[in-house]
Amino acid sequence: MNIKQYLGLSSIHGSLVTLQGISSPPPQFDEVVKISSHGQMRLGRVIQISGDIATVLVFEGTVGFSLTNTATTFTGRTMEINLSPEILGRCFDGLGRAIDGLGNVIADNRRIITGQPINPTQRVYPRNYIHTGFSAIDGLTTLVRGQKLPVFSSDGLPHDRIAMQIATQARVAGEKFAVVFAAMGVQHSTAQFFHRAFQESGTADRTVMFVNLAADPPAARIATPRVALTAAEYLAYDLGYHVLVILTDMTTYAEAVREISSQHGEIPSRKGYPGYMYSDLASIYERAGIIKNSTGSLTQIPILTLPNEDITHPIPDLTGYITEGQVVLDRKLFMRGISPPINVLPSLSRLMKDGIGEGYTHPDHPALAQKLFAKYAEVSDVRALASIIGEGDLTEQEQALLIFGQRFEEEFVNQQEFETRSLTETLDIARRLV
Numbered sequence: 512m513n514i515k516q517y518l519g520l521s522s523i524h525g526s527l528v529t530l531q532g533i534s535s536p537p538p539q540f541d542e543v544v545k546i547s548s549h550g551q552m553r554l555g556r557v558i559q560i561s562g563d564i565a566t567v568l569v570f571e572g573t574v575g576f577s578l579t580n581t582a583t584t585f586t587g588r589t590m591e592i593n594l595s596p597e598i599l600g601r602c603f604d605g606l607g608r609a610i611d612g613l614g615n616v617i618a619d620n621r622r623i624i625t626g627q628p629i630n631p632t633q634r635v636y637p638r639n640y641i642h643t644g645f646s647a648i649d650g651l652t653t654l655v656r657g658q659k660l661p662v663f664s665s666d667g668l669p670h671d672r673i674a675m676q677i678a679t680q681a682r683v684a685g686e687k688f689a690v691v692f693a694a695m696g697v698q699h700s701t702a703q704f705f706h707r708a709f710q711e712s713g714t715a716d717r718t719v720m721f722v723n724l725a726a727d728p729p730a731a732r733i734a735t736p737r738v739a740l741t742a743a744e745y746l747a748y749d750l751g752y753h754v755l756v757i758l759t760d761m762t763t764y765a766e767a768v769r770e771i772s773s774q775h776g777e778i779p780s781r782k783g784y785p786g787y788m789y790s791d792l793a794s795i796y797e798r799a800g801i802i803k804n805s806t807g808s809l810t811q812i813p814i815l816t817l818p819n820e821d822i823t824h825p826i827p828d829l830t831g832y833i834t835e836g837q838v839v840l841d842r843k844l845f846m847r848g849i850s851p852p853i854n855v856l857p858s859l860s861r862l863m864k865d866g867i868g869e870g871y872t873h874p875d876h877p878a879l880a881q882k883l884f885a886k887y888a889e890v891s892d893v894r895a896l897a898s899i900i901g902e903g904d905l906t907e908q909e910q911a912l913l914i915f916g917q918r919f920e921e922e923f924v925n926q927q928e929f930e931t932r933s934l935t936e937t938l939d940i941a942r943r944l945v
Contacts, residue, residue, distance in 0.1 A: 516584045521564070523573050525774035526730040528555070530583055533563045538585045541625065548581040554606065555730075556590060558775070568771060570606055572728035589625070592738055593618035594745040599689060600716045602706060605723030605735035607742075624737040626744060626798055635801040640866045641755060641810060644680035644931035645673075647853040647924045650941055651880050652838055655866035656683070656753055657801040659811040659834040661761075663827055665820045668840045671701060673851050674759050674814055679712040680931045681755050687807075689752040690714070693721040693739035695732050696763030719746075729767035736764060740798045740809075747807035754807065756799070759814035765792070765826045781825045789829045796833045822857075835861040849925045856888060872934055879941040883919070886945070890916030919944055 515538070521531040528546070537560050538544075544555040544567050559566040567583070569576075592607035593616040602611040607624075609615055637657030643649055654660050664670035678690045694705060702722045709715040719742050723735040736758050746752040758764075765784065772785040780786040799811040813834070818824050820842070831837060836859040844852035860866075867876045893912045897905055902913065923940050926932065 514585065514587050516582060518580070518582050520576070520578045520581050520583070523576055523578065526569050526572055526728055526771060527558075527774050528567050528569060528573060528576065528581075528583075530565045530567070531563060533560075533565050537563070538565055539587075539589075541589045543586045543588055543590050545584040545586060546576070546581060547584075548576045551575060554590075557585075566775070568730050568733075570728065570731045570734060572730065589623045590734065591621045591623050592741055593620075594622055594742060594749075595619040596750060598719050598742055599746075600718065602720040602722065603738075605695070605721060605727060605731045605738065607721070607738040610722070620745060620749070622741050622745060624734060624741045625794075626737070626741060629797075629800055629802060633803045635803055636865070637801060637808070637862050638866050639683075639871055641753070642680075642682050642684070642934060643677050645677070645851060645853070646926065646932050646937040646940065647851065647855055647858070648677075648838060649932070649934055650876075650923070650937045651855050651883060652836065652853075652858045652860040653863040653867050653872070654681075654810065654812070654860065655862040656808040656810055657799060658836075658860070658862050658866075659796045659799040659813065660836050660838065660860060661813045661815055661827075661830050661834050662838045662840065663815055663817055663822060664840045665817050665842060668842060668845055668852065669850065670814050670816065670840060671697075671704070671759065673840070674757050674812070675705060675708045676851075676929060677812060678718065678755070678757050679708060679714045680929075683753045687750075687752045688717065689746050689754050690718045691721070691739050691743040691746070691754055691756045692718060693723075693735055693756070693758050695723045695735050695758070695760060696725050696727075696767070697722065697759075698725055719743075725763075729770045732764055732767040733771065736761075736795050740795065743809050744798065747809040748802055748805045751806040754809050756809065756811045757814070758795075758811065761792075761813045761815045761830070762818065762826055784825050788825065789832070792826075792829055793833050796830070836863075844920065844924070847920075849920050850928065851924070851926070853924055855884070855924065856891060873938055875938060875942075876934075879938060879945060882945045883923070883941055886912070886915060887919055890919070915944065 521529040538557050542557045553571040555567040555569040558568045604610050637655045639656050641654045721739045723732050743754045743756045747754045769784045799809050801808045839854050839857045841852050841854035893909045
């Protein structure tokens with residue numbers, strides 16, 4: 512192991528520090544660095560090497576550092592986390608360090624957080640489904656094992672509560688199931704809500720939490736989804752669990768990437784995000800899937816808050832290119848008291864057609880889903896017409912469609928708080944409406 516120590520820094524800029532005079536052989540890209548100043552030790556990683564100059568991203572920020580008496584130690588290894596079956600039921604910070612007072616994890620295994628690329632020929636096509644308890648998802652935007660299905664939300668909409676309900680309600684019949692929940696840039700009160708909900712629902716023992724708070728430096732936020740996915744890959748491919756990974760909020764993650772990129776002086780692309788934002792997001796999303804000869808699977812639900820409710824913003828736009836559909840939350844439905852406020856028309860699960868029907872959900876499922884989509888699409892057209900000519904001038908059939916649309920939203924989409932519907936109940940409601 513190549514361990515080297517240097518005293519002093521060349522420059523400090525935000526979460527970045529620069530060292531000059533690095534001896535040969537130089538440190539490696541992504542190498543873990545320990546930085547000590549005034550008795551405080553913080554972790555970082557090498558993000559650039561140019562000649563004898565190394566740039567280090569400090570995860571916990573550089574407040575209190577000085578140029579003269581800061582000691583930098585290159586460890587000769589990349590960032591890893593401890594893994595064992597006992598991570599289930601535990602809570603960690605964004606860097607994978609225990610914060611639940613139960614001590615460090617005794618490692619059966621150590622893995623680098625960047626993960627290993629999955630050979631495309633070893634991937635298994637996702638088919639079977641994960642039950643979430645939400646009719647709008649199970650019935651019309653079915654979540655398939657091994658899929659990546661983002662939730663597009665906006666500020667003020669209940670995406671945190673929906674994420675928590677999915678995490679506590681989701682299940683796979685008759686097989687080992689686990690949830691990896693990664694919260695990025697959340698308020699302390701929100702983190703407490705997540706933790707309390709897992710405890711009260713009785714699902715804490717099948718859940719692994721990774722919490723990055725809003726008060727934490729942005730650099731730590733960049734590591735959080737990768738740490739969480741490394742734990743999920745261990746549970747899925749080593750221990751055979753069907754793992755659901757919920758990442759909230761990917762917009763705060765992307766903003767942290769933009770901030771670090773700006774500090775580094777990189778040339779910005781759309782709305783100030785770096786030009787490599789697509790490949791950066793892909794390095795996270797593409798870690799979902801099913802691998803041959805593994806009994807487990809890794810499914811992702813990334814949650815994004817759309818800046819200014821703009822679905823063409825770079826982050827949801829790039830996410831849509833990589834993932835297999837989206838679940839879209841709607842403010843108008845929310846203001847009417849519909850919960851969850853899922854707008855099923857722009858919502859889509861591209862893998863749904865191969866993951867429902869006989870052998871997976873129910874033989875009637877595909878036909879019912881198609882009929883509901885078709886009729887609700889007609890409702891949208893009739894509502895637009897009614898806003899122009901008034902409901903009184905609509906034909907009898909058009910007025911019936913308006914009634915259907917209202918009943919669909921109030922009976923099918925709308926559910927009581929923490930109500931879990933079985934797939935049978937969902938399809939029964941669909942039959943009644945159709």
